[in-house]
Amino acid sequence: TLNLTPAGRDVLRNRKPITLTKPMEVVARNQKARAGAIECDEALFERLRSLRRKVADERNVPAYVIFSDVSLREMARNYPTTATEFRRIPGVGEQKLKDFAETFLSEIKNYLVGNPRRTFSSRLDLLRPPRGSRLNDSQTETLRRFQKGESVDQIARARGFVASTIYAHLLVAIERGKIADRDRFFTLREEKEIAAAFQQISDGRLVDVSALLGNKYDIVLLRIFRAFATRRQVNPS
Template sequence: MLNYFGEEFDEPSCNGCDNCLSPRETWDATVSAQKFLSCVYRIQEKSGFGMGISHVAEVLTGAKTEKMRKFGHDAISTYGIGKEHDRAEWAAIGRELVRLGLLKQDAARFNALQLSAEGREALRSRQKVALTRAIQKVQSKQGKGELECDELLFEQLRGLRKKLADERNVPAYVVFSDVTLRHMAREYPTAPHEFARITGVGERKAADYATTFMAEIRDYLEENPRQVFATLPKGAAALDK
């Protein structure tokens, strides 16, 4: 927030925010960070351009998809070397590396990843990287009281929402709430009439965002199986937990 208003704060701990007052346990993620950074580099080297977090996660876990074969990413050295984490865990690790400044996301290319100068140095020097313990436990299901959904798609939709919100200079919730994104990530709407039925989607938001979000969901389904969830009790769809 300080950066947003043009201010800087160089202290390692402000002793005033939730993260500093209640710090989370960290774990040594050096090996995982090296694998992720190396994979981003190898993808760029192979294709001449970067790919998004989800695709990097799929390369690391050895996903067998048409997109993987199309770009030849099943032939690069980092393909399948990260099976100690599932795709959701790798995606979370990737987001942490972005937060730490080791990776950059190109908003003009659908948040394609690039190594930052710091990321290149970390890869070259095998710099120690510590991530929060929450990243190691990302494989757990949704939080208590949250709507069950396809968690990987949910995270992908959150990334798209952030990109759109940044472009419009509005808070992310103005685009869609987490609850609405969770409904999308369990219903997989790919047609206008399906999208219009999603909780939290009105006529205006459907007009503004349906095409973009449906395209994201279609692309996701080309590489990932559709999950099936228990039918919600009557009236539960409207609950904002």
């Protein structure tokens, strides 16, 4: 049975209008904002959206079941053309790789026949200027020795630290704009090799970059490379 509250009986008796509220779709809007924040090739993105709709209709499922907008934007940002590259796109697991790689890779390859690849800036969170500019006393001492020409190993031995601690001090100094010379850390060949690996890993996860490079570079060195790249994009001059 249904029970009416006094307010409900008043509505029925006096035929008062009822206003129904609709829950705010906060999650959906936030997801849309996150997807739209990913800079990509918009023309390719629209082609991939059309392809997604076609595949979804053929399978009689909602479009988001095939791929999210985030995944499509990452495809339109990174232009994967091989199964290995496609697998690195967020949202592409083993099953979707098996089911959709050939179809979507074909669309991307066809697009690239008549359109150049575009390059895009790094993620906004990587471009935020570091907080503050001062180093603590220990970091300052490491920087002083480094600027005098001492190597990381020499500084570590002199100060009684492990090398990773010294690298961590130098990383902070780079983020604060205290070190601009990359030559002390990387050769030109190493820079090109690491930069190419970062280009292939869409989300920039260091463990994935390291694996792609055969784990030949310590993670802290990859952090240092990324810090230099970020500083260069924030302050291109």
